[in-house]
Amino acid sequence: MIHKIPRSSGYPSPRITIAGCGVLGKGIATGLLASPLNLDPSKITLTVRREQHAHCLREEFPGLAITLDNGDPALWQGGVTGDEEGHFLFIVTKPQHVQLVCADVYPHIRASPTPPVVITLCPGITIAQLQEWLPTGTPIVRSMPNTPVMVCQGATGLFPSPLVTPCQLDTLTRMFEAISPSVVTLAHEDQLNVVAAISGSAPAYFYRLMDSMVATGMSLGLPESLARDLITQSCIESGAFAREIPSVSLAQLRNDVCVPGGSTEKAMNVLDAHGWHRGVKEAITASLTANRSMGQKVKGGS
């Protein structure tokens, strides 16, 4: 059942469905609504499984349609009557639920005069699998953003199938750019799994480092709020500075902070002695292996 909310006057914009509106789906919805794209909220639908979750979403997103049914006719009415700006269907469930969502939407895509562009945000699920689960001719894009999309500061990788037209890819890229200043289109599909292991997970690495630095600052006598403020600002500005001068290597930027024989150099030496680089590399490799195997598990029917 669709929970209908009065339409607000919006600019012409594509129909957007976010199937699986958990942490990341909500981040995308929040970011898109806050973005300068001026999307028409009456053309955005969020789907989830549990009524209790739908209830929370209705309170959080009072301008959007929320449904428990991926085949809800109201969700598909734009596709059936024809939708000039197109329909973009984001599948943002855990990988093991993607096939179920595809089964739900299959008959509706088949009945649409113009199939929607289906975008997945799930590591491991391949274009070949999605082509099996969706009607022939469905344009598919695999994508991998990260949670900063919630504040329009994400980083996103895209890999389109050959059926995605340049116009569709352009519309989708602009949508992602509105919530993600960095959007890259990848040359090879498996690079998407690497992107998932690097930037998809990156916020967790940064928060972990920040947490360790704040905790150590506190153990050395700084109040928590002060330590957190200093570390958060340092993190933001280190990234902003690196982005401003891409011609300078990250190693050089790090060395610039390390006066020879000084305290920061001593700190870096301790991290190196603890296998800092090896630890990060092994962590990313473990994440990549897990990302690839998610698709394999689904293939095996688990």
Ligand SMILES: NC(=O)c1ccc[n+]([C@@H]2O[C@H](COP(=O)([O-])OP(=O)(O)OC[C@H]3O[C@@H](n4cnc5c(N)ncnc54)[C@H](OP(=O)(O)O)[C@@H]3O)[C@@H](O)[C@H]2O)c1
């Ligand atoms: N979180 C991140 O930082 C991040 C970053 C990059 C990529 N990803 C990827 O994004 C995907 C989602 O991650 P997440 O962290 O957002 O997961 P999540 O919080 O568990 O959200 C998944 C949502 O999917 C809904 N769902 C499950 N089956 C459904 C169905 N058949 N129809 C409609 N909705 C359904 C669930 O609804 P109910 O709550 O009602 O059960 C849940 O809210 C994953 O594949 C993940 O790997 C996540």
